[in-house]
Amino acid sequence: MEVLNARSVLVTGSNRGIGLELVRQLAEGKNRPEWIFATCRDPDGPRAQELKNLAAKHQGVKIIQLNTTDLSSVKAAAATVTKQLKGTGLNLLVNNAGILDANSQDTMENMCKIYETNVVGTMIVSQEFLPLLKKASQESPLKGMSCSRAAIVNISSIGGSITDATVSRAIPYRCSKAALNMLTKCQSLEFAQDNILCIAVHPGWVQTDMGKSVGQPPFTAEFSVKEILNTIANLAEKDNGTFVNWEGKVIPW
Template sequence: MSEFKIHSVLITGSSRGLGLEFIQQFLKSSNPPEKIFATCRDPEGPQSKELKNLAQKHPNVKIVQLDTTDAASVKASVKEVEKHLNGQRLDVLINNAGAFNHNSLETQTAEDMMCIYNINVVGPMLVSQAYHPLIKREKGSGKAAIVHISALLGSLEEVPELFSGFPVISYRCSKAALNMLSRCQYVGYKEDGIITIAIHPGWVKTDMGGDQATLTKEESVGCMMKIIQTLSDQQSGTFVDWQGKTIPW
């Protein structure tokens, strides 16, 4: 399988967790992207300190303010990124920013459902829409991709196996909706030469995943990087785990 040469990549939610790890591993890759756009809601906040340190050491890392749920912020970020691209295309968009709440069928509220849905579904939709003109492939210019960081808990078929331990209603519903967004983009963006894929990163030791998780950030992102760097048209529209195994919708 041929390697996907990534000249530019944008990752949402880059100030911590999987997003920050993606930045670090892209920098360590054998052919680092010429431009790595690390986006986060508050570049000047304390959570962004490690990201700012990376940007100071690596000139190819550009920190961009981006609140994925704020249309004005998304549009402003596109203008900033386009300026740095100098007329070139954005090769890969990784919709990583997400949120999680421990609500069951009994405790789930409308407010929480709408909040999580806004971050996990509306955000990726707004970002994908806004960046679509920069990702759209020109004839003969190689691959381009939109990668959604999804979750096994969004699989409709796997609900009976995992529900008792992880009811998390708003998170499940939002990730199932994100998967549908990914499938729709697969069909709608096919003619533009854009590969669209949803990836379950595994149960990872992050602020969201907790200390009981089975994977480290390094392991999860390392495996997902291999998938992203070898993406093919045949994988477009699929839902896979961090090892590349197909997950039922």
């Protein structure tokens, strides 16, 4: 079994839930990255306190302000990361930031709001950090595609699977995740020439604020993230542009 060996990782939406647990497990792992960029909308707010406590314990965890729906914020974050990396590239971008309002109505306003974060925000972040991903890929001694060389991991949801759609709940959210899956596929085709692996991952139904808003999830964030990290460590060129779950099993579009 392969081990993730990325020198630098950036995680969006890292002040809670899956994002926070990703930062924790990366920082506490035996093969920890040299740089872990943990981004969130309000690093100085009370909801980021747990992340700040984590960063205080681990050198190399850098908290950066990034609002995925604000282009100027994304550009500023990319500039900060570029400066921190001092001429080297970014190996792994995890687009984790996302929203779900289980009680929202199926209105144009709610659809646009959720798309802005779950789809447009992910697209913008990927575009702005693409030069750093390309640099990491070009400089890596590794052959082929891998998350240790250069990769974009988009945290999706089985709710975005058209094949598995059996109930009409959370329509804006589910549509946004279907669109995110298409974005991932398009990214995989566009960035293949640069050997940047792109994949959509369903983390399972996890005990986060988002997960609990629609019921009683069976998975802890600790379990989900452990499995995700094991899965992405073993991804290769054959997996580029696919949609998998936390265990690496392919999910139908």
